[in-house]
Amino acid sequence: MNTLSYDIAVIGGGPAGLAAAVKARELGMDRILLVERDYELGGILQQCIHDGFGLLRFKKQLSGCQYAQKFIDLVAEGGIDVLCDTMVLELTDDRRIYAVSAQEGLLEIRAQAVILAMGCRERTRSQVSIMGSRPAGVLTAGSVQRYINMEGYLPGKKAVILGSGDIGLIMARRMTLEGIEVEGVYEVMSSLGGLRRNKVQCLDDYGISLHLSTTVTKIHGNKRVEAVTVALVGSDGKPVRETERVIPCDLLVLSVGLIPENELSRKAGVQLHPVTRGPVVDDTMMTSIPGVFAAGNVVAVFDLVDYVSRSGEIAAQGAVDFIRRQSARGNMVDTVAGSNVGFVLPQRVNADCGGKEINLYLRVRKPMKDVRAEIVCNGKILKSTRYGVANPPEMIALRFVPDGPLDGPLTVDVR
């Protein structure tokens, strides 16, 4: 087995990992390794050919591939070592990485700091439990996206989409433009799962109907999907049998959410958060294991790639400071999800952070109008920001600079 040794090893070459590697190089680190299991860098962005990326960072509407390309070029210019076609199998709590590569076989990588950037994967059919047989033609929206946009292959002729998350909405438009008839989008909740702009430009523009409080109750067909049954769901969340109707189709596309990909983290003993399903991190993106950092969608599902890149840069700064021992971690205080807040990231911040910028990310539990997001410490409001609307699909980002040490937990309320 080959053994490699690096200052910083980054697992995952999506936007989080790319930004982390580029930033670490900028901060003067020499020996940086980026490990990616796919045959190229870019992560999910390579299949996101639609625009809408990078508005905050580049003040332009880039497509996912364009956004990725900017960082891929910087990685090449920085002479950062990259191992593609290399899958990390295990991480230990003393920062040894075991990986397997088509060219190199089994590898052991030792690093002074590790950055986890494995992204997330889509929920599949088994997690939404639909009755029926197991025919071909039931795919996640992300797989359909990869087939159409990268492999040049159309997986069906007539599709029903279950779930109104952004990926499903984007794929409704994409499939329509590619000549796949999209019968409709069915959403079990009573409100849209994705952003409203995506409903407008992906469904309304093409006359595709959205059916709220409706779900797929059965899949028909043996070898191949032949039809699905849909039904309204009552206020108890159960399908109402009398409203069932059968829709002929050969493709059922699932857009039912994403889950951070944390098998490696869990096995290494990294503490995970029950709500975000990602590592518990502090304001430097360090996990519960010293020297192991995390960034991007592996931590929590961020909506905007701009936030993902930013978290990668914060993790890189944290890792560099950790290696140079500049950051004797002082007292930590917790962040608390207060009124109408589902979660707050990071879960811990350094109490002696006076004068240093802190980035908090949160999601509200239910939609509200004319609200204030308030950061409260020991009864004192440290920051208060007004929002016209706060919707669960839209993550809220708060930046603030405390003027002195924090003497208690930071609670964030939205009301």
Next chain:
Amino acid sequence: MTTKQYVCIVCPMSCSIELTDDSGVLTVKGNTCKRGEEYAKNEYTDPKRMITTTVGLRGSRLRCLPVISRKAVPKKLLRDCMKQLYATVVDAPVRQGDVIVANILGTGVDIIAARSITL
């Protein structure tokens, strides 16, 4: 006087915008920023959309090259633009930003490669 409701698609805030046309005088409310006003007025007079799709690719392990329009094109020309792009095939290697179709359908807008292809 006509009134129209729009949802701004320029950024994820997705503001609800109301546009009023009082004999040619357009007033816009509900937008959080200037781009929303511009969007609503455009949407009323001449709606435009970005084009993002793929063209065929030869000489690479990938079979399609993602492309994007430099600017938004009139919505009514979208389908025709797509038709032309579906008939387009290019050879690897490609650099991000290479012009794939110049001035598509006389709109004055170039279609460019959205990524580089080296492999």
